[in-house]
Amino acid sequence: MTMEKTIAVIRGDGIGPEIIEQALRALDAAAARYGHRFHYVDADMGGCAIDRWGDPLPQAELDKCLGSDSVLLGAVGGPKWNGLPGDKRPEKGLLRLRAGLGVYSNNRPARIWPQLAAASPLKQEIVDRGIDFLIVRELIGGVYFGTHTTAVENGQRRAADIMSYTEQEIRRIGRIGFETARKRRGKLCSVEKSNVLDCSRLWKAVLHELAAEYPDVELSDMLVDNCAMQLVRDPSQFDVIVTENLFGDILSDEASMLTGSIGMIPSSSLGDTSRGLYEPIHGSAPDLAGTDQANPIGTILSAAMLLRYSFGLTAEADAMERAVSQVLDQGLRTGDIYDEAAPGCRKVGCREMGAAIVRQMQAG
């Protein structure tokens, strides 16, 4: 069935515009092959919005996203805006976008591509056990959305950030964890710090209440510090990890490195509607901006997730993911995944990688 959809596109800062360009080419290739029409609406967010509008996410730009069927984002931020006060920084635009879209569940798959097994920093024997898990991170609660204060007390500067969760916030993300595990290997690991934090004790209690509704899912608990260690010791033990915002932010970056490169990993953020926010998990990589060296695969795979989860276009998403795999089979590598010792590999830039994936999609 032919589909006509509008996608809000936030190119952002640093390598954002370069990687988004390649993802749009891949989306156009999917549209051409399957007879769909995708309309793109550019929206400003991050540093470029500060430069243009004096605000990291003006309401009019958020409205463009709310008026679209889904949202694709590159990355925001960079040294140019680092000196700004907290509520004027590019990252504030990102937090407001997530909250404005109501996307409370961030899903980040961590799996090793067989072609890149050697790029993992883990020992081969650990990689051989398999790395294929998914982190479900709560995205619009916890300390990132708490009250932030800085004051001077008794001649000393003091800063405080409040972490808080309601049981309703925990229950809705907990359900996503259980539902996701049910569609995979049926194992859910709830990660918290219940030996110290009240928020974590509530988290654990609510997850165990929910477990009664999902008898087919095996629930386990793990303290976040132990989880950071277990991810390196034996990642094969994990299927789905569900955790709160701050812990999920840190653990998912750790998980990305296990698979070889942060440039390969997509993410989806969803709430209660089909409109989602799709973005690679890396930042704006200012060190690579404008050099045509960025890996566009994380963004292209994010576009594939958009097709799959927001539009229900499974065959199109499969085709995009297959094209990525075939291009890796052909030995094409951007700098971050290039290993000069690996036979048959060729280093390419961001544009050439994108073009090769598009060619593969056209070839079918």
Ligand code: NAD
């Ligand atoms: P980063 O993810 O931008 O970069 C970390 C390292 O990974 C760098 O060496 C970079 O070159 C490399 N890298 C990242 N993406 C890559 C890609 N696609 N291909 C090849 N290599 C890649 O993290 P950082 O340096 O800590 O942050 C840079 C800026 O990005 C900061 O302003 C930060 O606040 C912002 N940031 C934004 C987001 C977002 O937009 N969602 C997320 C994280 C960081």
